[in-house]
Every structure is written in structure tokens, then in C-alpha cells.
Amino acid sequence: MSLKLDQVGYRYPGTSHGLTDFTLEVQTGELLAVVGPSGSGKSTLLKLVSGLASGYSGTILLHGEDISSKPVHKRDIGVVFQSYALFPHLDVAGNVGYGLKLRGVPAAERARKAKELLELVGMGDAAAKSVDQLSGGQQQRVALARALAIGPKALLLDEPLSALDAGIRAHLRDQIRSLQRRFGATTLLVTHDQEEALTMADRVAVMKDGVLLQVGSPETIYAEPANRAVAEFIGLSNILEAKVRGQDEIDLGWTILHAPTGNRLIGATVQALIRPEHIQADPETSAINRVAGHLAARRYLGPVVRYDFSVPDKAEPILAEGLREARESIAISPDHIRLLDS
């Protein structure tokens, strides 16, 4: 039951906004997280798949079948939005059983199924409650139960947790992930919370301005971002402009570092990506890529310290993170410097 988008193009009428040449496959049972800045087209992607927007070019296949001519309710897609969007005139069980009712499932069977799903999302005793008696987190669990009740071919989650506070969010993350696995649901999860994406997803797709920038495992997206936009969006980083000075040597203006230059030519402009946690505090004087300077700011985060380290001839301090802060010098192992061309 894979979901496959092939060269999908879409424009909101009269605008330049939408999706451009969008190709992506979500494997059967996979949870693929879609991340990107506000306005990058994440919700648009879900609207096209669910049928809430139409008139795109290219093809969208669900389980090998072209969905373009299928009306929304025949697509067998479960959707959960950020705002709870439950039906206020139905009780909790009525909401969960709604899709089954549309499909002609008899009342007794609907009630049984609703009860079963509510148990699964930890809301077993709420079946007869009215929607406005529920907290935000509880409403999202009901919305999830409703989406799963129809045994969907695909599950589309559009920022399902973003309106909730941090504690319940972390708990629901795990719950959604385990239910998604249990149902083997082929899932697109839209979020702008990168931690949510990295922790929940099998793979992460990063988009910007309606274009897919990169898709890969959370580890790949974090450690090997394809370009600057991906690196900036996922995780904290120092992105430092430099020129290739020689084989495995870059000149940043304020220092020269050893870094893997590959087959780039001398003089080529590159961006050196260095994650804060890869900066070593107060290394031995003989350490490779050692840079002297001073501590400019320090933030205690509990398990680690995040700090700014100022170096001579560089206006912006370097952002670093570790068990303790550097006082006099830092070092960056060449293995932890990733050069980007754009």
C-alpha cells in the first residue's frame, strides 16, 4: 500500500504558491515525516493526497491506483489535522464511527469498533462523552482513533501535536508511533518540529518553497544534509563560508582548517557545516584544527552546556555544545566538518 507521487505540480489559482515537480514514495507501513519552514507546502501536499485540493499535474498513486479521479471519501485515507476538527454534534464514539457509518457499517459493529479504537488510544471510558468535555490531547487521540477506524490505506497527519503542550506531546508521539506500527499504516506526518520528525520517522523529507530538497533517514538528513537549506532547518549548526586552499585544507579567513575537500578545485567557495556538539572544548595544544579564543556566552541546558565561543578576526562567535564549556580553545575534528557547495 505504498503512496507514490510522481512529478506532481500544483498552483493555487492566481498565485505562484503550490508544489513543483514533487516526486516522493512512502513505502508500505512507513512513517515519513515532512518538514520545512512555514509556507513551504507541507499542508498543500496533504491536501492533494487527501483530495481537499484538486487540479494537479503529474500522478498520485495509492497502492498502485491513480487517485485523481476518486472522490475524497472513496480514497480510504485517514486524516488528522492540527486543530481537532471533531464533529461537535456527535459524541466521542460517534466521531470515531463516523467514517464507518459513511461506509454502511451497521450500528452495533460501529460501536464495537469505536470502543476497540478508543481503548487503543487510551480513551476507553470516554465513548459517551461529548467532544467539548475533552482536553486538546484527548481530542487528538479521538481524531487519531477516527482516522484509524476506517482501516485507511494511508494516514495523513498534519501537525497533529503542535497545539499541545510539551509533556503530552512527547507522550502522544510515542503513542502515535506505536499505533502506526501496529496498524502498519503508510503515513505522512507533517510537522515543523524537527525533533518530532527525527524521533518518530522512518524517513524524513525536507521541503522548501514547494520543492522537495532531500529525503532520507533521520541520521542521513542530520549528518549529511544535501545543502545549506536542509542543514539550517535540521538541528543547530555553524555554517561557515570558506575557500578550498589545498587538498583537504580550507581557508575561512580567520583560520585555516583541515577538512575533507574531495575533488573540489583550489579556490572553490564552500560552506563548512559544523554541528555544535562536535566542537571539542579546551583540547590539547597539539590537537588538529585547534583555535584559540574565549568564552562569550554560556547557557546551561541540564545535560549539556551550549555556549558561544569567540575567536579573533571573526565577528560571529562559534556555537558549541558539550558537557562543559571551552575557556581558551576549541578543536574541530576534520571528520566532523562537512563541506557543502551551496
Ligand SMILES: Nc1ncnc2c1ncn2[C@@H]1O[C@H](COP(=O)(O)OP(=O)(O)OP(=O)(O)O)[C@@H](O)[C@H]1O
Ligand atoms: N488556499 C490557498 N490559496 C492561495 N494560496 C495558498 C492557499 N493555501 C496555501 N497557500 C499558499 O501556499 C503556500 C504553501 O502553503 P501550505 O499551507 O502548504 O504551507 P505549510 O508548509 O503547510 O506551512 P505551515 O507550516 O505554516 O502550516 C504558502 O505560500 C501559502 O500562502
Ligand SMILES: [Mg+2]
Ligand atoms: Mg501547514
